[in-house]
Amino acid sequence: MKIKPIIILFLFCMISGYAMAQQYNIVIKGGHLIDPKNNIDRITDIAVKDGKVFLIAKDIDAKEGKQVVNATGLYVSPGLIDIHTHVYQGTNPDQQYMNGPAAITPDGFTFRVGVTTVVDAGCAGWRTFPAFKRQTIDKSQTRVLAFLNIVGEGMRGGPFEQNLKDMDAKVTGEFAKNNAGDIVGIKLAHYDGPDWTPTDRAEEAGKLAGIPLMVDFGGSVPPLPIEDLFLKHLRPGDIFTHCFAQLPNSRECIVDIQTKTVKPFVWEAQKRGIVFDVGYGGISFSFSQGIPALKSGFFPKTISTDLHIGSMNGAMKDMLTTMSKFMAIGMDLQSVIKASTWDPAQVINRKELGNLSVGAEADIAILKIREGKFGLFDYTGYKVETNNKLECEMTIRAGKIVYDLNGIATPVILSGK
Numbered sequence: 001m002k003i004k005p006i007i008i009l010f011l012f013c014m015i016s017g018y019a020m021a022q023q024y025n026i027v028i029k030g031g032h033l034i035d036p037k038n039n040i041d042r043i044t045d046i047a048v049k050d051g052k053v054f055l056i057a058k059d060i061d062a063k064e065g066k067q068v069v070n071a072t073g074l075y076v077s078p079g080l081i082d083i084h085t086h087v088y089q090g091t092n093p094d095q096q097y098m099n100g101p102a103a104i105t106p107d108g109f110t111f112r113v114g115v116t117t118v119v120d121a122g123c124a125g126w127r128t129f130p131a132f133k134r135q136t137i138d139k140s141q142t143r144v145l146a147f148l149n150i151v152g153e154g155m156r157g158g159p160f161e162q163n164l165k166d167m168d169a170k171v172t173g174e175f176a177k178n179n180a181g182d183i184v185g186i187k188l189a190h191y192d193g194p195d196w197t198p199t200d201r202a203e204e205a206g207k208l209a210g211i212p213l214m215v216d217f218g219g220s221v222p223p224l225p226i227e228d229l230f231l232k233h234l235r236p237g238d239i240f241t242h243c244f245a246q247l248p249n250s251r252e253c254i255v256d257i258q259t260k261t262v263k264p265f266v267w268e269a270q271k272r273g274i275v276f277d278v279g280y281g282g283i284s285f286s287f288s289q290g291i292p293a294l295k296s297g298f299f300p301k302t303i304s305t306d307l308h309i310g311s312m313n314g315a316m317k318d319m320l321t322t323m324s325k326f327m328a329i330g331m332d333l334q335s336v337i338k339a340s341t342w343d344p345a346q347v348i349n350r351k352e353l354g355n356l357s358v359g360a361e362a363d364i365a366i367l368k369i370r371e372g373k374f375g376l377f378d379y380t381g382y383k384v385e386t387n388n389k390l391e392c393e394m395t396i397r398a399g400k401i402v403y404d405l406n407g408i409a410t411p412v413i414l415s416g417k
Contacts, residue, residue: 022066024048024049024055024060025049025050025051025065025066025399026047026066026069026399026409027045027046027060027065027067027068027069028045028047028048029060029070030045030070030071030072031043031044031069031071031366032075032076033046033056033075033076033356034075034077034333034334035078035342035355037078037355038355041334045057045058045059046060047064047065048362050399051362051398051399051400052361053356053359053360053361054358056356056358067409068409068410069409069410071366071408074366074368074408075368076364076366076367077337077341077364078354078355078356079114079115079341079353079363079365079395079397080113080114080117080340081119081340081341081344081345081348081353082115082119082307082319082340083302083344083347084119084121084214084241084279084304084306084307085104085120085304085306085308086103086120086121086306087118087120087123087136087140087144089101089105090135095156096155096157097157097308098153099123099131099132099135100156100157102310103309104312105140106136106140106142106144107141107142110142110395111141111142111403112318112405113392114392115142115365116143116395117143117144117353117363118307119146119147119344119348120132120144121147121216122155122187122188123154123155124148124155125151125152125153125154125172126152126175127152128153129175129183132146133179133182137182141397143397144182145182145183145184145348145350146183147185147187148175148179148187148205149187150186150201150202152171152172155190161189161191162191164197169201169205169208170204172202172205173206174208176208176209176211177208177210180211183211184349184350185206186205186209186212186213187202187215187216188202188214188215188216189215189216191219192220193219194222194224196228199215203235206238211349212238212275212347213235213238214238214239214277215234215238215239216241216242216279218245218247218251219250225252226254227263227265230266230268230274231272234269234274236272236273237347238274239275239277239302240275241277241279242277242278242279242281242285244285244289244290245281245283245289253289254266254276255289255292257288260292262293270298275302276301276302277300277301277302278302278304278305279304280306280315280316281305282306282310282311282314282316283379285315285379286382287380287384294329294331299335300339301347302339303322303340304322305319307319314379319340320389320390320392323337323340324374324388324389328376328386341354341355362396362399364395365395365396366392366395366408367391369391370388370389370391374387374388376389392405393405393406394408
């Protein structure tokens with residue numbers, strides 16, 4: 001049977017018209033957008049095209065999307081940024097977080113909780129960073145940035161991290177400057193000595209590279225005073241991670257244990273521009289610090305997990321559980337999202353991230369507030385009960401759906417390797 005030319009022309013016009021109508025890769029319909037940078041907190045639609053946020057409008061025609069996401073009743077936010085993780089995973093059993101078994105591979109633990117960007121917190125130093133870049137940064141779908149350890153070997157563990165001879169400020173600073181596309185800060189961690197030499201060398205490296213220092217402080221017995229750390233050694237913009245830790249004898253707390261009040265010099269440090277980061281970890285967050293701090297109005301600037309094998313199987317679990325804990329003890333949803341998106345983007349000086357401005361890369365988290373009865377506990381066993389917990393329905397990375405919990409996209413097409 002011959003098909004008449006007029007029918008062929010008609011079918012061609014229909015197909016062409018349909019293809020032209022689908023001008024967007026993804027249209028997200030009916031979600032409640034929270035974008036702190038742009039002060040957006042309302043129900044609106046989003047169109048994604050060629051990996052970028054193309055349009056934000058009250059009603060975008062669903063027919064114009066190759067994929068349509070039904071986000072009714074859900075919250076849409078910029079992709080979450082976790083600025084304290086350990087993702088230099090490897091097979092060397094004696095190397096801990098530096099190419100060792102204590103770290104994790106990022107893609108398996110990021111997209112399922114709305115995280116699109118992680119910052120590795122010092123697993124690699126300048127000697128070991130090239131291998132980290134090859135096997136993790138360049139191989140991950142998750143955007144991986146890094147704090148460079150002041151120790152040249154990185155977090156190899158044991159005596160390697162106590163070796164002052166391997167803490168070269170000039171070499172570390174120059175290496176960070178020459179690898180600015182991947183390195184966003186310097187990291188000091190795990191030093192047990194009773195002096196300020198590692199802190200000052202790490203600070204010097206940060207100054208040379210023009211980037212902040214993140215400090216995992218403590219280990220000395222008796223502990224060095226954090227008042228001196230905040231007011232005499234750190235610069236505005238430097239990061240004090242594990243800020244709600246309560247570890248007697250080896251680390252001073254920001255909340256006075258006896259009076260349950262934030263120490264006066266801590267308020268002064270916050271005003272001075274010191275960044276207080278959660279860095280939850282395995283034993284580095286206690287409700288006994290977090291609850292009184294938040295009740296007094298002292299909030300963290302950034303929420304992060306200190307994600308590694310131990311913390312993810314302990315009280316911390318993941319980014320959304322950590323965010324849910326802060327909602328349970330006094331932060332509202334908007335503040336929690338800001339501390340997990342736009343604020344960390346500014347802290348690491350990556351202001352192109354953590355927002356959904358038109359033209360920005362389309363890293364998007366679609367979240368649900370699940371209702372029920374939940375117990376959120378810290379490593380001491382103290383439990384806070386809540387009726388609300390955050391859950392990730394979908395994650396979009398660079399304009400492609402990389403996680404869809406319940407098939408809310410039509411058609412369901414995932415981007416996988």
